[in-house]
Amino acid sequence: MDLHYTQATETPHERAAVDAVLGPADSTWSTGDRRAETESHSAHAGHAARSQRDRLLPALHAVARRIGWISEGALNYISRRLTIPPAEAYGVASFYALFAFEPRPKTVVHVCEDLACKAVGSDALIAELERTAGPGEPQCGGASMWLRSPCLGLCERAPAGLLTVAGDEPHDEPLEFVTALRVAAALEGKRDFGFAPTQPPQHGDPSLRLLRRVGTVDPASLDAYRAAGGFRALRRAFDIGALGVLREMTASKLMGRGGAAFPTGRKWEAVAREPERPHFIVCNADESEPGTFKDRIIMESDPFALIEAMTIAALAATCDFGYIYIRGEYPLATRRIEHALEAARAHGMLGDDIMGRGLRFDIELRRGAGAYICGEETSLFNSLEGYRGEPRNKPPFPVQKGLFRKPTIVNNVETLINVPDIVLHGGDAYAAIGVADSTGTKLFCVCGNVAKPGVYEVAFGATLRELIELAGGVAAGHRVQAVLLGGAAGAFATPDELDAPLTFAGMRAIKATLGSGVIMVFDETVDLEAMLVRIAAFFRDESCGQCVPCRVGTVRQQELLARLAARRLHGSPDEERSLLAEIGQVMRDASICGLGQTASSAVESALAKLNLFSSAVPVDERTPV
Amino acid sequence: MSVSDPGFARQVTLQIDERSIDVPEGSTILEACRALAVDTPTLCYLENLTPVNACRVCVVELEGSRTLVPACSRKVEGGMKIKTDSERVRTSRKMVLEFLGSSVDVSLVSDFSRQMQRYGSNPKRYGDAAKPALAGTRDGAVAGHHHASDGQTASTVAQPVKIDNELYVRDYSKCILCYKCVEACGTDAQNTFAIAVAGRGFDARISTEFAVELPDSACVYCGNCIGVCPTGALMFSSEYEMRDAGTWDENKQVSADTICSYCGVGCTLTVHAQDNKIVKVTSPADQDVTHGHLCIKGRFGWQFVQQRDPSVLDGLANGPVVLDDVEVPAPA
Structure with missing residues (x-):
């Protein structure tokens, strides 16, 4: 050229x-x-x-x-x-929020302004930073700066931050329980704030399956993983062969945990059947749904399980190469996965002859750079291939034309770490856990106004109330005002709906979704209208801009919510509400991908279920102030 | 009825608005709709470019599909049942037109106001337009960091016109981001890759690298982007200046086809003239040689035809070329 x-x-x-x-x-x-x-x-x-x-x-x-x-x-x-x-x-x-194109200070502190952090008071923190540390806008200069950030996936330690220091020895570090003092110290050059994964709240519970090694087994040691039963599933996979693995996966009725709930076994079989070569497996670790942090905790604390699961998938669907696409805001998980990949290669668990059984497979880690849309599987492919992270039309589906237009399995981190137990103990044993349409255990990210926020593992069938109680409930003297299920792309549940079972069907019954497993609890002190305004702003920021319904619809939705929240309407409340409904409908019906199709769902469910914006009046009928 | 079938493609039978039609396998729903004379609006679609289905104004309802599907790119399958005028289709089309009508200057988009009327779009529902952006502001927008609007005015893409060369102007206040110019500059026609979509979301824009001016970019001034632009965002300087002066009048324009005389390829040029002066040059999209695309010479190299000012030639006479024997035509 x-x-x-x-x-x-x-x-x-x-x-x-x-x-x-x-x-x-x-x-x-x-x-x-x-x-x-x-x-x-x-x-x-x-x-x-x-x-x-x-x-x-x-x-x-x-x-x-x-x-x-x-x-x-x-x-x-x-x-x-x-x-x-x-x-x-x-x-x-220029598609990515983490890249700058004019001189930017080497030290940047990203401060989360998203939902879970807002619920625990990050608005006050941000206001204080604006007073003491500059406006938090991309254009400002100086030796260091802070920036607003969408959800950083540290919701169990909110308010959250991320310190990035550029240089010959770059330094990235998650910040937990952020205060203005902590930000100031980071901006002045302090490092090593001591972020380390902690034990999950259910630590020691013998019923834990997916979380049993988290906080218990050294994530930096392959030997420790092996001693804890690691790679036994891969050995069994070699013994029962590709068809045996596919059989167990199908029998397990495992459904994808990334939000779409597609049967994993069927996905693998479809790729296994494709004659075109090569086949790829991509682990979607671009966990960016506000309120979601389970995949981060697994990658930080149990990275070898992910490698073992991907290798089993490679064996089953004859995948030639694997990628883990991790979001750019996860520095510790990135380091842990990188280290685990190196250790696995050194021990012959990845490479030309895995476990001496003749399987050739390797995995490469790729980092995103600040784009929620790249969690959409086809956007992820485009991003990984070096194109703008814009979604593709489906069909063709990834199992036919995925990464590099080749047959591709794409699975979420949580989906994959179910795989070793399914292979080891059999799909039928797995399917016996949980309930008929939702088998196995599920990780939930319980956050917001609860005593013990964190990732919780329960068998499908537990109710929302049980989960909230498991997390210690709301503080004494407070009550649940609403629960956001599934993140910004999810839906609200009311206090009356807390006995709904957390299954795919149970959520449909209350017009909600499990989505990525977010249970964000808001007590009565939270300004839910401000939450909706933030959700709308989030989608405006994160729309890729490719299709008109989402590119303009997310803007019109944000503008309309700003009007509702300020009680300064253009027309009558009914006119504005029906306009909002129409904006939602075109985004849901005509957007290319799931981002646009769900950008109105939390807003619509809040308006349908919660009594918000009730006294909003048209601007001409306002009482003069 | 059936679409004329140039080859031996298998026929596929589908239903559109309860009418049955056979079309060759590999056709799109849009082609099937057009064969049935179903009036289907399109904006980002063009016969000679790869469909990007970004505008979503052509969406139709496909039985069994959760969402609407874009007619322009979705291939037909046997047994498909399609509705082109259901409530969902009408609402989506109305809203897409309304979204564009309220955020972009669509005054030069052909058929736009008729389609808005047809679907009952009312762009005024979003309030008065916000103030236009200053020059360069949209070019410098940072992904993921918008200034939240208070919603009292409607955000738009309005901004000053970019005039950085003598041949064409870029008025991105009129850009609906249909991607056609990017495709024409890239592998669909020119393979120059001077422009791409930059930024994200509502701040996404057509841009050169670091938004440098066209003379600093890879642009070769083939003008194929102008040829495919459906909104007048990309425009010949000649047309822009006449519109600016209020003298542009398409009713007074005539056009004639000729063959470009610059080289041996044989491109068909459609020469548009007003008041006996050439105002722009295009090429028919269905022409075998050009597929609607030209090069800088065919597209812009016509000023000499109407150089009737003798003083210019007099000026040349001071140089090494002797023009004594040249018959200078009388000024018109």
């Missing part, structure tokens, strides 16, 4: 950062200078370079982590190395 670049060139620092990911340029063609005597008649970029397009996001990360932002020269260098038109590379890079 004959590509055109602007005059801007990279600094040696930027070049070093990119070369650390892509390796040194093997041809001067790809770096801009050309040795006429040796390279005047041959090009060494071309297809070989273009086929590395999926390295774009890692290369952008490398520059952002080293320099703090991405300059025109750095982008040109990356584009040259990968033979990507710079306009396209810019289009991809």
